[in-house]
Amino acid sequence: MATPELSFDIAEYKERLRKTKIRMEQEGIEVLLVTDPANMCYLSGYDGWSFYVHQMLVVFGDEEQPVWIGRKMDAKAAEFTTWLSHENILYYSDDYVQSKIKHPMDFVCDFLKEKGRANKTIGVEMDNYYFTAQCYVSLMKGLPNSRLVDATSLVNWVRVIKSDREIELMKRAAKLVEKAMQSGIDKINAGVRECDVVADIYHAEITGTEEFGGDYPAIVPLLPAGEKTSTPHITWSDNRYKEGDLVILELAGCCKRYHSPMARTVSIGKPSQRVLDLTEAVVEGINAALDAVKPGVTAEEVEAVWRSTIAKHGFVKDSRIGYSTGLNYPPDWGEHTISLRQGDKTVLQPNMTIHMIPGIWQDNYGVEISETFRVTENGCETLANFPRQLFVK
């Protein structure tokens, strides 16, 4: 076999695993079934677009290496991308795939029974996209003597503080998003098709720089235009922009699966006063909120600064203004841990990385300007360096 191409030293993967096992022990979990592709990659290095079939990493509290289980044709990808021994890469045959008769979790149950682990406390990622209701039911049926407990976000919380190497990859991703954002803004104009803007964005993001190329972000470019800027998650069409359109661009650069998201807003032609007023509030709000970030401050305290700043301008936002980001796979580049919102009492610590995206969506227009930042020893630094403003074409 070829030597696997790892993004990190094996020691770093082992350290991640050690921290995961500590959390497992704290929660009384003896066996952890890791189905989130980002968590799988974080612990093992596994990387491939195979998460559309069931796969997992099985972490035993008392064994050195996890076990990768997936589809036969993907086992080679595990050899190419993980630090695991050949013996720890197991696969099920193709008749388990999207079948009404057999389910991949039956294979997992058989494996745990053979290992004598069928009566353990088993952690499962209950609210992860890739742990379906059927996975749960099949495990309960196949392992009646086990105790299944919720371990949603257990590994995600281990991911929340980044290593220096992770920060390095996110800074590369920030370079990619700067390039992608610039080419999008350059291309947008009245008469241009949305798809032609996105084609340039993708090209810039993926071809990257001389030193490194870009990976696929976990979310595609979000580009609402015109009245659709009143909602954030609309993708592009082949419509042509019109004079007077407002365009929101929410993009990320991605390097070795690490993201730096960023949003900006463009006005085609002179912006209306209400857009200028909203932009002023958003920029002042994000500036104040970023100024409030430092170790020891809580997530909700940062949000409160934003809230009071925009209130002075007469605006209210009833959704969270940010979330932890880093390593991820579709459908989300958010880590499902920290949210900048009321009630989130997470204490910020150095090398947490957060996408602060305080978009405001009014009835028929909206403005998004965002920054991904790293908590530093005494404040924060944004990963990208890009004018924090409304762009007028």
Place this chain on the structure above:
Amino acid sequence: MATPELSFDIAEYKERLRKTKIRMEQEGIEVLLVTDPANMCYLSGYDGWSFYVHQMLVVFGDEEQPVWIGRKMDAKAAEFTTWLSHENILYYSDDYVQSKIKHPMDFVCDFLKEKGRANKTIGVEMDNYYFTAQCYVSLMKGLPNSRLVDATSLVNWVRVIKSDREIELMKRAAKLVEKAMQSGIDKINAGVRECDVVADIYHAEITGTEEFGGDYPAIVPLLPAGEKTSTPHITWSDNRYKEGDLVILELAGCCKRYHSPMARTVSIGKPSQRVLDLTEAVVEGINAALDAVKPGVTAEEVEAVWRSTIAKHGFVKDSRIGYSTGLNYPPDWGEHTISLRQGDKTVLQPNMTIHMIPGIWQDNYGVEISETFRVTENGCETLANFPRQLFVK
């Protein structure tokens, strides 16, 4: 509100809904919770990258319109993209998002209780990515008097025969994949970085033609190179190709969420005899299998033709050789209905659309050559028109 931009006449959406209700009645399902984004789009038109939070379409057997339920900031996207009345678009507040305290399914339970539907037989898509174990547990807890039954693929099976308008969109997608594949093949060469090839592929796919642009495919370009061609789902890196490398390209064009996938294999420099032998077997196998397709033939019969053809060359493939495709969202462009494999007794009918991808992955190399085809009245037609061969650079 702006008039929604629909890809189909409202009559077509209503016809889809009528067929869905017939299946619901056959299975004794009174209320269907549709969480698969493709199924949501199919029935309502809903389109947005919001499936990373919980959302659904609730179909009542006895009501004319389904109800969309999602996050508040996405409700506007439902207004812009669906044919549903304003009253049928409901949303939960942002504190339900990725929270440990409240789950969006609690909101759904409250809604069904208010509607007096808490004691019904409710179909849920048990093995869909976007119906997590936690969704299931929350519904069971919140609706103790209901009967939850498995409706995985219920709507997917309604999708299996395409309308003329759907075929038209898939043929556009085929034009896009032809362009993307050509630009990928043109760019590949020794010394070129993988990411630079993918940048060109994306650009071609999304900028499309003068008449229509491209949408994001549900799977990113899969581009294993060198020894990694022994496994299919590896994505690109910024490595440089070397003389002698084999490169697999599995791509799709996508138009209004409708896909036409296609795979080809490229040899950088003179291919080895074993690669030529494998290619010959794959091309002969796919030709024979396509020749066998016509209405009335079963999925497994098509696979058997492939199997016996490659056996003459001494090859065996133990995974399925194709699946139904069309409308989809990440992480899969496959429809999870028909599989071309032993045991699948689905009888082929006109306007079924299938991606026949009989890749063969050996120990340290592999070849993929695939076609997406439509079953016609007396045979089949491939959607794209692209040389069915190994490309040598």
